[in-house]
Amino acid sequence: MAHKFEQPQEHSPLPLFTASVSAMIQLERSNGVPLYRQIYERLRNAILGGELPEGTRLPTERALARELHVNRTTVMNAYNELASEGLIEGHVGRGTLVKRTYLARELDDEPFEQHMPSWLFSLSAEEELALGHDARLMSEITALGDQQEVISLAAATPAAGLLPAELLREIVQDDLLTARQSALGYCPVEGLQSLRRGIAERMRKHGVPVDFQHILVLSGSTQGIGLVGRFLLHPGDEVVVEVPTYLGAIQTFRALGARVIGVPIDNEGMRLDLLEAILARRSPRLIYTLPTFQNPTGVIMSPARRRRLLALARRYQVPILEDDPYGEIYFEGEAPQPLKALDTRGDVLYLSTYSKLLAPGLRVAWLAAPEPLIERLSLHKQIFDLNTTALGQWLVSEILQRQMLDPHLARVRQQYQRQRDVMFQAIQEYWPAGTRVTLPRGGFHLWCRLPGDMRARTLLREAAQEGVAFVLGEPFHIDGGGRQYIRLSYAVSDEVQIREGIRRIGLAMRRIQSRRSPRDEQEGLHIERMPMV
Structure with a gap:
C-alpha cells in the first residue's frame, strides 16, 4: 500500500x-x-x-x-x-x-x-488567530468521510452501522402522522417538555437530582459552550481548561475574546495543585473540564480529585462547566457518575449530547443547571437559535419513552470495545518500539505519544501518502505543545479498516525512523491504563 x-x-x-x-x-x-x-x-x-x-x-x-x-x-x-x-x-x-x-x-x-x-x-487579527488553522481542522476531518479511498481514524463520530436508522424508522412509521405538530412544528426555546422530562429522569438514575426545569435543550454541545461563554464571559476574562482539551472549546472561548489558561492533566485528571495556584493568583470566570473519558486523552478524573475540584470551585466562587459527551460509552463495570452528581450547591453546569450516543444528525444536546440560569440562558439562546430542531427532539424523546436507548447503548458499547481492542492489538503488531498509548475504559479515542523525537506533523504528511488520516495533538493544546502526540478514533471505521489504517501508519513511522539515527529502540510499547471512578 x-x-x-x-x-x-x-x-x-x-x-x-x-x-x-x-x-x-x-x-x-x-x-x-x-x-x-x-x-x-x-x-x-x-x-x-x-x-x-x-x-x-x-x-x-x-x-x-x-x-x-x-x-x-x-x-x-x-x-x-x-x-x-x-x-x-x-x-x-x-x-x-x-x-x-x-x-x-x-x-x-x-x-x-x-x-x-x-x-x-x-476581521481583526485576534479573530483570525482564534479562527485560524485549527478552526479548519474540523471541517477537513468531516470532509474525509466523502473520500472512499482514505481510511479515517480522525473523526469522533459514531460508525455508520451503529446509527439507529431502524429505531428511527419504526418511530416515524408508528407515530409521525399523529405527532406531526410536536415533531414538525415550532417548540419552546427550552425544548420539548417531554424530552426535558426524559433527560431529567435519566440523569436522576445517574445520581443527579434534577427536574425538567433544570434542562435546556441545545443544538449540539458546542452551542452550550458558546451560550455559557457569552453569558459568563467578557472579552479579556480568563477561562481555565485542561491541557490537552477539546478543540471546539478552545476555539469557542477564544472567539469570545477570553484568555484561555491551561492546566495539565495526568492519569487522574486535571492537576488540581496547579489549578489551586492559578485560582489563588488570578480571577478566572469559568473552569471547563471533561472529567469522564476526556477528549482527547480518555482519562477519567479520580473521585478524590472530583471532590477537591468542587471544593476549590466553592472556595474561589468559580463555576464549573462539565462537558460529558462520552459518559455512557463505558466498557467495564457501571457508568461513571457525572461530576454534577457530587454537586450540592449548583456550582456545576452539566453539558452532554446525543451526537455520540445516537446520531450527530439529530442535533440534540442539553445543559443541566440551576433553574434561574436556565431561564437566562434560554433568553440568550432564542437570539441565535429560536429552537432546536423539533424532529430531532421528538425522535429522541420517543426513544427515551419507549425504553429503546439502553438496548442500543449495550450494542454500541460492545462494538466500540471490540474496535478499541483491535486498534490496540494492531498498534502492538505494526508500530515501532517507544510508542506510548493511553488505553481508555470508554469513549472513542486512543491518545498516543510517538516514539523518540518523531513529530506528528511529519507523520501526518507521510501517512497521507498511505491514504490514512488521524488528528494531530497540537490543536488540543493552547501552549504550542502536543507536537509528538496524535489522537486516533476507533469509533468511525470498521475492524478491517482499523487494522489496515494502523498498519499504514506503522509503515509511515518506520520510513521516518529509517531516515534518522536509531534511538529508543530498546523501549517497548508503553500502555497507560485508565482507572475507573
Whole structure:
C-alpha cells in the first residue's frame, strides 16, 4: 500500500508538476548554503512569484529527492520550512499542495483586495488567530468521510452501522402522522417538555437530582459552550481548561475574546495543585473540564480529585462547566457518575449530547443547571437559535419513552470495545518500539505519544501518502505543545479498516525512523491504563 498517492488519480483536477518543479531548482553544491535551504528558497520565490499557482500539487519528497539527486530528508526539511510559513499544506488523498497565505497574496502585483469584498477585511487579527488553522481542522476531518479511498481514524463520530436508522424508522412509521405538530412544528426555546422530562429522569438514575426545569435543550454541545461563554464571559476574562482539551472549546472561548489558561492533566485528571495556584493568583470566570473519558486523552478524573475540584470551585466562587459527551460509552463495570452528581450547591453546569450516543444528525444536546440560569440562558439562546430542531427532539424523546436507548447503548458499547481492542492489538503488531498509548475504559479515542523525537506533523504528511488520516495533538493544546502526540478514533471505521489504517501508519513511522539515527529502540510499547471512578 506504500506510496498509493504518488501518481495522479484520473479524477483529480490537479496536475503533478514533478518535472517542472525540479527544473526550476538549480542547486549549487559548493556555495556553502545548505541544500535544503536552496530548495526552500527557490520554491518560496516560485510560489510568491506565481510560477507555482495556488492549488499546484508538489512532487512527493521521495520523487523530488530522486530528481534532484539529494537525500529525502533534505527535501523534507525544505517542505517543513514552507509549511511553517503557510505556503504549502498536506491534504490526505491529494498530496502536498501550494497554499499561499494572505501575506503571500499581498505581495502579488494585483492586490488580493481587488478579488474580495471590503467587508471581509473587517476581521481583526485576534479573530483570525482564534479562527485560524485549527478552526479548519474540523471541517477537513468531516470532509474525509466523502473520500472512499482514505481510511479515517480522525473523526469522533459514531460508525455508520451503529446509527439507529431502524429505531428511527419504526418511530416515524408508528407515530409521525399523529405527532406531526410536536415533531414538525415550532417548540419552546427550552425544548420539548417531554424530552426535558426524559433527560431529567435519566440523569436522576445517574445520581443527579434534577427536574425538567433544570434542562435546556441545545443544538449540539458546542452551542452550550458558546451560550455559557457569552453569558459568563467578557472579552479579556480568563477561562481555565485542561491541557490537552477539546478543540471546539478552545476555539469557542477564544472567539469570545477570553484568555484561555491551561492546566495539565495526568492519569487522574486535571492537576488540581496547579489549578489551586492559578485560582489563588488570578480571577478566572469559568473552569471547563471533561472529567469522564476526556477528549482527547480518555482519562477519567479520580473521585478524590472530583471532590477537591468542587471544593476549590466553592472556595474561589468559580463555576464549573462539565462537558460529558462520552459518559455512557463505558466498557467495564457501571457508568461513571457525572461530576454534577457530587454537586450540592449548583456550582456545576452539566453539558452532554446525543451526537455520540445516537446520531450527530439529530442535533440534540442539553445543559443541566440551576433553574434561574436556565431561564437566562434560554433568553440568550432564542437570539441565535429560536429552537432546536423539533424532529430531532421528538425522535429522541420517543426513544427515551419507549425504553429503546439502553438496548442500543449495550450494542454500541460492545462494538466500540471490540474496535478499541483491535486498534490496540494492531498498534502492538505494526508500530515501532517507544510508542506510548493511553488505553481508555470508554469513549472513542486512543491518545498516543510517538516514539523518540518523531513529530506528528511529519507523520501526518507521510501517512497521507498511505491514504490514512488521524488528528494531530497540537490543536488540543493552547501552549504550542502536543507536537509528538496524535489522537486516533476507533469509533468511525470498521475492524478491517482499523487494522489496515494502523498498519499504514506503522509503515509511515518506520520510513521516518529509517531516515534518522536509531534511538529508543530498546523501549517497548508503553500502555497507560485508565482507572475507573
